[in-house]
Amino acid sequence: MAGFLQQVIVGLGTGAIYASLALALVLIYRFTGIVNFAQGELAMFSAYVAWQFTAVGVPFWLALVLALVVSFAGGMLIERVIIRPVEGAPELTVVIVTVGLFIFVNAAAGWIWTFLIKDFPNPFPGGALEMGGLSVGFGTLGVFAVVGIVMGLLYLLFQHTKIGLGMRAVSTNPESARLVGIRVGWTLALGWGLAATVGAVSGVLVAPLLFLEPNMMGGVLIYAFAAATLGGFDSPVGAVVGGLVVGVAETLAGAYVTAIGPDLKVGVPLAIILGVLLLRPQGLFGRAVVERA
Amino acid sequence: MSESTQVSDRTTTREQAPVRPGATKWRWAAAAALLAAAVYAPFQLVPFHVFQLTMVLIYAVALLGLNLLVGHAGQISLGHGAFFAVGAYTAAILLDRWDAPYPLTLPVAALVAFVLGLAFGVPAMRLRGLYLALVTLAIAIFLVPLLKRFEEVTGGSMGLSLAKPAPPAWTGLAEDQWLYFLALAVTVAAFLLAASLLRSRVGRALHAIRDNEAAAEVMGVRPAYYKTLAFAWSAMFAGIAGCVYTWVIGFVSPDSFVVNLSITLLAGLVVGGLGSLSGPVLGALFVMFVPSISQDINEAAPGVIFGLLIIAVMYVAPTGLAGLAGRATNSIKKTLRKG
Numbered sequence: 001m002a003g004f005l006q007q008v009i010v011g012l013g014t015g016a017i018y019a020s021l022a023l024a025l026v027l028i029y030r031f032t033g034i035v036n037f038a039q040g041e042l043a044m045f046s047a048y049v050a051w052q053f054t055a056v057g058v059p060f061w062l063a064l065v066l067a068l069v070v071s072f073a074g075g076m077l078i079e080r081v082i083i084r085p086v087e088g089a090p091e092l093t094v095v096i097v098t099v100g101l102f103i104f105v106n107a108a109a110g111w112i113w114t115f116l117i118k119d120f121p122n123p124f125p126g127g128a129l130e131m132g133g134l135s136v137g138f139g140t141l142g143v144f145a146v147v148g149i150v151m152g153l154l155y156l157l158f159q160h161t162k163i164g165l166g167m168r169a170v171s172t173n174p175e176s177a178r179l180v181g182i183r184v185g186w187t188l189a190l191g192w193g194l195a196a197t198v199g200a201v202s203g204v205l206v207a208p209l210l211f212l213e214p215n216m217m218g219g220v221l222i223y224a225f226a227a228a229t230l231g232g233f234d235s236p237v238g239a240v241v242g243g244l245v246v247g248v249a250e251t252l253a254g255a256y257v258t259a260i261g262p263d264l265k266v267g268v269p270l271a272i273i274l275g276v277l278l279l280r281p282q283g284l285f286g287r288a289v290v291e292r293a
Numbered sequence: 294m295s296e297s298t299q300v301s302d303r304t305t306t307r308e309q310a311p312v313r314p315g316a317t318k319w320r321w322a323a324a325a326a327l328l329a330a331a332v333y334a335p336f337q338l339v340p341f342h343v344f345q346l347t348m349v350l351i352y353a354v355a356l357l358g359l360n361l362l363v364g365h366a367g368q369i370s371l372g373h374g375a376f377f378a379v380g381a382y383t384a385a386i387l388l389d390r391w392d393a394p395y396p397l398t399l400p401v402a403a404l405v406a407f408v409l410g411l412a413f414g415v416p417a418m419r420l421r422g423l424y425l426a427l428v429t430l431a432i433a434i435f436l437v438p439l440l441k442r443f444e445e446v447t448g449g450s451m452g453l454s455l456a457k458p459a460p461p462a463w464t465g466l467a468e469d470q471w472l473y474f475l476a477l478a479v480t481v482a483a484f485l486l487a488a489s490l491l492r493s494r495v496g497r498a499l500h501a502i503r504d505n506e507a508a509a510e511v512m513g514v515r516p517a518y519y520k521t522l523a524f525a526w527s528a529m530f531a532g533i534a535g536c537v538y539t540w541v542i543g544f545v546s547p548d549s550f551v552v553n554l555s556i557t558l559l560a561g562l563v564v565g566g567l568g569s570l571s572g573p574v575l576g577a578l579f580v581m582f583v584p585s586i587s588q589d590i591n592e593a594a595p596g597v598i599f600g601l602l603i604i605a606v607m608y609v610a611p612t613g614l615a616g617l618a619g620r621a622t623n624s625i626k627k628t629l630r631k632g
Binding site: 082085091092096101104105108109111114214218219222226229261270274278 | 363367368371413424426427428430431432434435438439441552556559560563591592593594595596597599600601602604607608611
């Protein structure tokens with residue numbers, strides 16, 4: 001039983017990371033109706049930016065803050081420059097543009113920092129907290145703390161600030177928001193900047209666990225997609241719950257189902273996506289959209 | 294090749310050239326000239342270039358399938374490399390375990406890919422195109438560890454090595470030339486099949502759905518049925534391409550079919566041109582030659598070029614190189630008529 005709980009804790013730790021990337025996906029989807037296939041690559045790029053700062057001697061936490069600022073500016077810039085021209089275009093066009101962005105960012109990181117694996121400093125101490133036979137690594141606790149802080153800040157921003165109110169208005173109805181004087185274009189850019197920042201957090205948290213290299217986020221992205229699908233693509237709470245569920249499901253499947261094992265657990269997100277699409281397409285917390293022709 | 298189909302897109306300027314009686318004749322002449330050049334080429338080139346052209350033909354078949362889905366049905370697959378791999382492995386396993394004759398591997402590979410496409414298309418197609426992209430991406434990522442796991446059948450990470458089809462003595466061809474002609478025959482057959490498919494009821498239904506799903510549904514076209522069918526057909530073409538790949542390379546391993554292959558295929562198709570029959574050929578040339586040329590600059594150069602080009606193409610020329618070529622010919626014709 002203790003072993004089982006131990007696995008659940010490990011799963012929650014990885015799940016928290018998936019949750020943060022899923023949250024970034026959901027943020028952009030809520031604002032722009034776009035599923036950003038480049039989200040993982042942007043997170044990877046942010047992790048490289050953080051690494052670059054630490055490599056020139058900036059202390060870790062300052063490097064993290066700098067990387068988040070760069071990511072925020074980068075996210076806004078991408079929305080202004082790359083996404084803006086295809087705003088309102090058919091889904092096919094937008095998805096292809098984000099796939100192009102995916103390829104470009106991935107290759108650009110390889111070009112700047114080479115494809116060699118880089119060692120990313122782990123911000124958390126190595127030990128573990130022992131509680132009634134269970135050990136919770138400080139790393140896992142740190143991940144929880146960071147993801148928790150990010151969610152709390154987002155909640156405060158959306159529910160208790162004027163900017164957040166404007167953002168909610170834009171995501172509900174862009175036309176009406178424009179009529180009451182909200183600058184919709186800038187709000188959308190702000191949404192992309194926020195998503196890139198949240199994604200950057202997941203990139204920085206993943207980098208010490210996996211190794212930092214340009215293809216690092218490819219696998220994580222698919223877990224985040226599964227998390228967002230499970231929680232509902234338009235629900236931030238769903239993204240967090242989905243991320244945790246996917247993380248636990250993946251860890252348990254890898255540990256206890258011998259037919260799956262550690263090598264095939266990447267099939268878990270595929271199974272979850274297919275299952276959700278068949279049984280409850282809008283996800284656990286999502287709204288079912290009735291389309292009117 | 295009678296229809297000049299274009300991606301329905303707000304940014305597209307729909308310039309349907311009026312089809313004059315002479316135009317079709319010219320198209321056939323151009324296709325015949327291209328085919329003649331394709332038959333003549335292997336006798337003039339060194340074996341390595343013949344091999345490269347063979348790969349172009351294989352990619353063209355895969356892109357043709359992807360084009361059915363993306364260009365004609367308006368759905369996105371980020372995992373066509375997986376169906377390519379399924380075709381390649383089906384052929385390889387048939388050859389390796391059962392010593393199946395080469396011609397037999399092609400229909401079997403096609404059938405397996407078709408059935409798999411149908412199976413995954415059913416859940417994904419009930420919803421919007423976006424979910425198909427997610428599911429296919431997940432399939433492409435999942436396939437590599439899956440192939441490594443069933444080592445006794447697939448050869449695991451080491452892959453399977455096979456003998457290539459030997460040229461029959463009466464042809465007097467070298468091995469590379471024979472493989473080239475096999476690939477050429479499959480490619481021509483695949484293009485004819487795709488062209489007639491698009492001109493049939495299925496093709497018209499797909500265009501109707503792509504251009505206006507609600508209107509198509511009102512006219513009695515079932516979107517989910519046709520989209521699933523389009524996905525299965527396009528998976529089948531990818532499977533056929535994979536099978537020919539196995540013949541030509543004589544070796545399959547999981548690491549030849551990583552996610553990058555799927556994404557490169559989509560990139561090639563977008564740059565080549567969505568929704569036209571010449572797009573896949575141009576895209577295949579692109580997929581084959583841009584990486585090998587630009588790799589000299591930097592390992593990452595092909596990716597940077599592909600990524601930027603995809604975005605640029607979606608902005609300025611949503612019909613890709615094929616569309617640009619079509620526009621250029623049209624304006625030349627206009628100038629000629631005026632002069």
